[in-house]
Amino acid sequence: MLKGHQSWVFQNKPMISATGVTGGPFEANGNLANDFDLLYEDLWMGQESYEKAHRILLEEAIKIALDKANIEKEKIQFLIAGDLINQITPTSFTARTMQIPYFGLFGACSTSMEGLALASFIVNYHGAQNVVTGASSHNAAVEKQFRYPTEYGSQKPPTAQWTVTGAGVGIIQPNEPGKKNPVTISATIGKVIDMGLTDPFNMGGAMAPAAADTIMAHFRDLDLDPSYYDLIITGDLGRVGHDTAFELINKSGLKLERNQFQDCGILIYKDDQPVQSGASGAGCSATVLYGHLLNEMRKGTYRRILLVATGALLSPLTFQQNESIPCIAHAVGIEMNN
Amino acid sequence: MMASKQKNMTPEQQKYQQLQQKHEKKRPVLKNCIRAFFVGGLICAIGQAISYFYIYFFNFTEQSVGNPTVATMVFFSMLLTGFGVYDRLGQFGGAGSAVPVTGFGNAVISAAIEHRTEGFVLGVGGNMFKLAGSVLLFGVFAAFVVALIRTVLSIWGVL
Amino acid sequence: MHNTYRFIILMSVILLVSCNQDQKAKDSQLALVKTTNPPPVVTDGHKGNDQVEKIKQDVSSFPELYDVAVVKGKKAILVAYKVKHLHRFKMKKIEKNVTKMLEKKYPKEKFTVSSDYKIFLEVVRLDEKMRSSSKFNHRDAEKRFNEIVKMTEDIK
Numbered sequence: 001m002l003k004g005h006q007s008w009v010f011q012n013k014p015m016i017s018a019t020g021v022t023g024g025p026f027e028a029n030g031n032l033a034n035d036f037d038l039l040y041e042d043l044w045m046g047q048e049s050y051e052k053a054h055r056i057l058l059e060e061a062i063k064i065a066l067d068k069a070n071i072e073k074e075k076i077q078f079l080i081a082g083d084l085i086n087q088i089t090p091t092s093f094t095a096r097t098m099q100i101p102y103f104g105l106f107g108a109c110s111t112s113m114e115g116l117a118l119a120s121f122i123v124n125y126h127g128a129q130n131v132v133t134g135a136s137s138h139n140a141a142v143e144k145q146f147r148y149p150t151e152y153g154s155q156k157p158p159t160a161q162w163t164v165t166g167a168g169v170g171i172i173q174p175n176e177p178g179k180k181n182p183v184t185i186s187a188t189i190g191k192v193i194d195m196g197l198t199d200p201f202n203m204g205g206a207m208a209p210a211a212a213d214t215i216m217a218h219f220r221d222l223d224l225d226p227s228y229y230d231l232i233i234t235g236d237l238g239r240v241g242h243d244t245a246f247e248l249i250n251k252s253g254l255k256l257e258r259n260q261f262q263d264c265g266i267l268i269y270k271d272d273q274p275v276q277s278g279a280s281g282a283g284c285s286a287t288v289l290y291g292h293l294l295n296e297m298r299k300g301t302y303r304r305i306l307l308v309a310t311g312a313l314l315s316p317l318t319f320q321q322n323e324s325i326p327c328i329a330h331a332v333g334i335e336m337n338n
Numbered sequence: 339m340m341a342s343k344q345k346n347m348t349p350e351q352q353k354y355q356q357l358q359q360k361h362e363k364k365r366p367v368l369k370n371c372i373r374a375f376f377v378g379g380l381i382c383a384i385g386q387a388i389s390y391f392y393i394y395f396f397n398f399t400e401q402s403v404g405n406p407t408v409a410t411m412v413f414f415s416m417l418l419t420g421f422g423v424y425d426r427l428g429q430f431g432g433a434g435s436a437v438p439v440t441g442f443g444n445a446v447i448s449a450a451i452e453h454r455t456e457g458f459v460l461g462v463g464g465n466m467f468k469l470a471g472s473v474l475l476f477g478v479f480a481a482f483v484v485a486l487i488r489t490v491l492s493i494w495g496v497l
Numbered sequence: 498m499h500n501t502y503r504f505i506i507l508m509s510v511i512l513l514v515s516c517n518q519d520q521k522a523k524d525s526q527l528a529l530v531k532t533t534n535p536p537p538v539v540t541d542g543h544k545g546n547d548q549v550e551k552i553k554q555d556v557s558s559f560p561e562l563y564d565v566a567v568v569k570g571k572k573a574i575l576v577a578y579k580v581k582h583l584h585r586f587k588m589k590k591i592e593k594n595v596t597k598m599l600e601k602k603y604p605k606e607k608f609t610v611s612s613d614y615k616i617f618l619e620v621v622r623l624d625e626k627m628r629s630s631s632k633f634n635h636r637d638a639e640k641r642f643n644e645i646v647k648m649t650e651d652i653k
Contacts, residue, residue: 049455149452151419152469153428153435153444155370158363196351197358205358243361248354274429277363390529399615399648 004221006189013183014123015337016170019290020064022057024139024165027287030269035291036166037064043140043165054083054090054138057283059097061167062132069130069171076100077128080119081169082111082135083282084142091136100132108311109207109236110190111135112168112286113330117187119172120332126174134169134290137281146200146316159202161238161265162275168286170294179337182297185304186222186333190214192313194326200319204241204265204277207310210327211237212248214308218331219254226256229333230302233293235285235309236265238278264288264307285309289334297336304335370432377431381438385411408439415443420451445469525621529614532579537567538624540638548603552576555602561591566620570642573607575649577617588612611649619645 003009021037023030028039038060045053058081066073079098081091082105095102107114115133122128140150142163148154175183193213197206211234219226226232237245242263249256264285265278289307296302310329319325347355389407392398398406418424424444427435435441446466453465467474527533537549553567556576561584568575576599580588592610599608611617623641626633 051455144452148469149448151422151425151444151448151451153419153424153426153431153441153448155429155432155436157365194351195354195358196347197355202362205362208358209354240361240363244358247357247361274426393615393618397648399651400613402651403615 003186004217004223006191006217007221008117008121008187008189009222010120010124010184010186012124013175013185013337014120014172015175015179015181015183016290016294016334017173017179017181018065018069019168019170019294020061020066020068020134021168021287021291022061022064022166023283023287024057026139026162026273027164027166027268030273032268032288032292035295036287037061037291040165043138050138050141050144051085051090054085054136054141055093055097057138057165057167058083058090058094058134058136058169061134061136061169062094062098065132065169065171069173071130071171073098073100076130076132076171078103078119078122078131080105080115080122080131080133082106082115084108084137084163085145090138090141105135107309107328107330108313109135109137109280109282109284110309110311110328110330111282112289113187113235113307113309113332114189116170116172116184116289116332117189117330120184120187123172123174129173131172132169133172134167135282135286136167137163137165137283139163139165139281142281156276157201158276159199159205159238159240160276161203161236161278161280162269162273163281164236164268164279164283164287166283166287168283168288168290170290175337177337180298181337182294182334183337184332185335186218188214188218188221188331190217190329190331192326192328194324196324198319198322198324200314200325202240203280203312203325204236204238205244206241206325207312207327207329208237208241208244209248210329211235211241211245211308211310212252214329214331215245215249215306216252216254218306218308218333226254226260229304229306230260231293231305232256232261233267233288233305233307234261234263234265235307235311235329236278236280237263237310238265238276238280239263240277241310242266242278267292282311294334297334300336304333306331306333373430374432374434374437377427377434378437379434381411381435381440384414385438411438411440412443415440416447419444419447424448442470442473445473525618525625528618528621532564533566533621534564535566535621535624537569538620538627538638539569540571540642541635549574552599552603555598556595559591559595561587562595564617566617566624568620568623568642568645570639570646573609573646574603575609575611575616575620575642575646577611577613577620579614579617580612609646609649613649616645616649619648 001009023036023039045056047053079095079100080103082088083091088104092104105111105114112135119131119133143150193210195209268279269275308329308331312325312327314325388410389403392403392406449468450462450466453461537553549567549569553565556565561581562578564579566577596610627638
């Protein structure tokens with residue numbers, strides 16, 4: 001149901017019944033390694049190219065989620081997913097393997113929440129019984145496309161971020177009362193915000209206003225106070241962008257506590273891992289949400305969270321042509337079913 | 339450049355950028371310079387040692403030892419790039435590892451490794467010089483311009 | 498990061514150990530780091546040739562230079578020297594001055610002048626060989642001398 005200007009409220013509360021999360025070697029050394037279902041030792045994952053490895057990440061994540069939900073893939077109506085590679089081929093090729101009717105999404109690193117919002121909407125209005133949604137990224141494949149070759153020795157500035165190797169997917173089903181599962185309650189679709197930043201090594205700074213805008217729109221549309229959520233967590237702003245977004249939101253008059261406002265890109269890696277400002281990539285918010293955050297919710301650490309995934313909608317072509325970086329953020333509210 | 343960029347921006351964008359800059363961590367320029375000094379110095383010292391090695395044990399003079407030394411350094415750089423060490427050295431040493439010829443080797447070799455999956459002709463062949471190509475182009479062009487100026491001056495009898 | 502430090506320490510230890518190994522190194526091995534000051538060499542073996550000694554002194558009087566080596570062959574005289582570090586930028590000019598001075602003072606001789614370290618090293622080696630090995634006769638010396646001169650010509 002539309003509420004306010006750009007938000008949905010899911011009154012039927014579709015539930016995230018099972019999740020599958022895969023990661024690479026760098027994530028295995030990270031902070032949240034225990035929350036991954038499958039971790040690969042090698043960045044190649046036994047494939048001949050990083051792009052194929054990227055595909056394997058998503059395929060395995062979907063298979064794990066299907067196993068956990070104990071459901072055959074023929075019962076899945078739709079796959080709603082995306083990634084960062086040209087023409088989102090890793091996701092489309094996965095859809096070819098899985099033979100599930102498929103919506104391909106591109107929202108850069110915000111794809112995970114774009115997918116979850118759409119999947120919840122479809123399930124909420126009985127458009128489907130089972131929907132798989134998720135997002136993935138592969139460090140080497142993404143760096144190859146957006147930056148320099150992986151082995152090229154360039155010095156990254158402290159504002160740079162590290163692309164996550166990983167895929168996170170969830171299965172969205174209609175609510176069954178009594179089942180202890182996380183459910184989606186609302187979503188806010190963001191608009192594209194461009195503050196004129198042009199440095200591709202400072203994505204956090206470019207994306208922060210989009211995150212702040214979506215968060216403010218969410219509370220305005222739903223007429224809520226930030227204290228409604230135990231945790232408001234941004235997708236991949238990194239340290240630089242996260243601090244900036246926090247200041248922007250507090251300046252607007254919303255009262256947000258510092259410990260209530262976190263970032264997936266800061267959470268996922270340890271402090272001593274050489275990731276500069278933090279993590280990024282479509283897989284960042286997807287792996288942290290479907291892995292760590294939902295596990296924590298099941299444990300009871302958080303009862304209600306708002307995940308705001310941010311995306312920088314640039315291509316290597318646009319920043320070489322000196323265009324600024326347009327950014328977007330989508331928010332989905334999730335709570336534990338009681 | 340900066341001023342003309344500023345003009346095209348709305349006041350809102352300018353205000354945000356000021357706010358953002360407060361949070362943006364600056365590159366630690368002095369620290370990077372010191373690291374670059376030592377890493378670059380170390381690489382050059384190794385190069386010097388190799389060139390004396392060639393002078394002592396082979397028939398190379400100080401003038402002609404350059405070629406085998408460069409080839410050896412690029413070979414080392416290739417090994418380090420392939421084993422995934424050079425990019426870490428680059429993050430630590432910055433310009434110190436980028437400016438010596440090993441950095442040039444790294445630029446060529448990393449691109450070649452990266453695009454190996456697209457095949458030898460269109461992948462390796464087509465992309466090998468995607469980083470180093472502009473260095474070659476502008477290096478050759480600059481040399482041409484300098485040589486041209488020198489030739490003209492010597493015809494006029496200035497030099 | 499830890500491994501990097503370990504590697505650097507290991508390399509320095511290896512370097513120090515290898516430097517310590519042979520204390521009685523030959524002059525030619527140490528010519529890089531110390532002033533060798535080799536005696537003038539005459540390929541046909543006539544020691545105490547005043548002219549060669551004189552040439553060495555003349556060249557040594559240049560303040561920009563240290564360590565001069567002179568070899569007199571049948572047809573030409575080879576002068577090799579090391580240039581002080583801070584004067585290495587003016588190497589071409591120094592070479593010109595040395596050549597000019599020598600040609601003016603000894604108009605009858607044919608000079609080959611070089612600041613290349615390789616030439617210097619080979620001259621020191623030639624001297625060592627002539628003194629230490631009895632098998633190395635004057636003809637061999639002359640042959641080697643000509644090879645060295647040819648090497649300097651290749652540079653130019």
